[in-house]
Amino acid sequence: MTDAPGWAAPGSAMPETADAAAAPPPAPPPVADDTPVTEIPLRPLGVSELLDGAITYVRRSPRAALGLSAILTSIVQVILTAAQFIVLGGRLHVDVESPADLVGVLGPASMTSLVGLFLTAYVVLLLSGLLAPVMGRTLLGHGTSFGQACRDVRAVKGRLAGTATAILAVVLLAIALPIAPLVASVLVHAPTGVQALTAVLGIPLALGLMVVGYVWFALATPIAVLERRGVRAALRRSTEIVRGRWWRVMGVLTLALVITIFVEFLVLPVPFAIAQQIFLAFDKEPHGWLLVAVIAVGGVGRIIAGTLVNPFNAGVITLIYADRRMRREAFDLESQLEPADDPLAAWLPGPLTAAGSGPQPKTPRPSFVAPPPPGWHR
Template sequence: MQQFRPMAVQPGIVPLRPLSVWEIIDGAFRAVRHNPKVMFGVTVVGVAISVLISAVITWYATPYTTDLLRGIDEGLSPAESDQFASLFGSAYATAFSLPVSLVFTQIITGVLIRSVSQSVLGKTIAPGEVMRGQGGRLARVVGFTFLSVVASLAAGAALIGLVWWVGMASLGGAIALTLVGGLLYLLAALWFSVRTLLVPAGLMLEGGAFWTTVARGWRLTRGGFWRLTGLYLLVAVATAVVGGIIAVPVQLIATFATQDPTLTTLPAVVIASIGEVIATTLTTVFAAGAYALAYIDARMRKEGLDVELARAAAQD
């Protein structure tokens, strides 16, 4: 005979019990419907500012990167060299705007995580309140992201240096090391991303000491690595597909409407930026909701947070 289990309390967007991956995905959509003013309104404003600054930086840096690329291959004719530089100059220029995009994305994600945590209890936080007094926590989230990027770049630079050193003695060895080392680097990056997946939510919601919270987020992934890996890959694929469905057609429209294949003229930049704002808004909202709920789910599984949340909901 099956043991009777009482129905889980659900004051908000998800039941207060350990969640399945699909319940987390569904909860991310519910979070948007529960508080669209924050989930969409705040995100659109933040993303628009980020895209505007990034577009200006890219537009300003493009002439310099184009000049650097021109003549990079002496085997090209002057016309071919100009064409190569014009096609790839703007692509390389976007690298200068990546820090801006990264910082704004983490700030927006931190804000959305706070909104989702309130939606779990059935509460709606106002746009004006969502960032009040959260500067320190947002700075920790951005700082952790910065450290993660530095660690990834350092590991990549070490691999490149090792390949170069091996290549001095053996070209075949360098090629083999590039293939094997590149695969190991990707697997290590995936492992590190999953093990630290819950850290930003912890930094945003708990407000504890930086390294203590980082260690706690690391421990919360223990025992749930494969479930979180599936969620991480599912969110990554979904955001990539949605972003591509929106951004690519808009870029094609901008190219044909302005006759600018490099998307560097002002009309082309404006049209492409509109598509980027829409795509980034949708993907950021979805990813932040999923990762916030993954953090809450991990704490319900390991720390009995569902009991605390149910008690808090009953007192309101």
């Protein structure tokens, strides 16, 4: 006995078999997805993701990141190498026969090292602004060429330099104020107890104020570039973003600094230090071309180390800024709901930060009015 055919509505086609009626509709053809894919998750980031992202964006756009870093690092290291050569009088080995000789050597050498430390910090601040568009494009799934990176900051290079200079000035002022009594006591030959007291109180206070000032204002350079703000507005905006998460920002910056010191001074310079010792094996007091070779090897090693490490520090600063905007202003959700044609335009202040002073007051919603029933006329 055969099954009776199923009922069908008038005008509809009757399926030939039960299998054909139960067969699922064919799957639609695959649609090409042109949405850019980012290697750094566009969401609030953890500490490990911040550090990993600072390496990822360099790998994604190596010419832009390493090219700009190489230019700035080379300028600084050439200046420092020439200054150290002049201070030491062209001598690589100095005989120390008395405490006075030791002070005479350590004083100028320490001063050049301190100047080099602040110049390196200035380079990192500049790079955090110069490479902010590179990081901004990477977070939204786009790469950046060297030429594009230069064009992105061409219009804001003045305010970027001013912002980096202002941050460094704040840090130097924070150091100078607590150290001033110590310097004055040494200059006037105050009693040893007074000098010791000013040193015990002044040096820790100077280090603490330096850290506090740097953490509050470190995010101002990417803000000046990505949000197109002036110097004072960028500094003020940095304090607004850091507020409430100061300890977390300080911890991430400190961890990045520890990694930088380990790699830049203990890992990368080792081959170049070995090469210098090989040159010095021929002559303990090199002259002429041998002296030039020893100095050049050391300078090249510092340039390579700084070129590779400085973009990492700059990337951490920019990623902290992006993370704070995603946590504080839901930038990740806003950029996904309303994607901009230009990746950098997405970083401009949105509705929550239109005035640059935090969330804006919400506009009142209109009250709901029920529609009139059909056929009703006023």
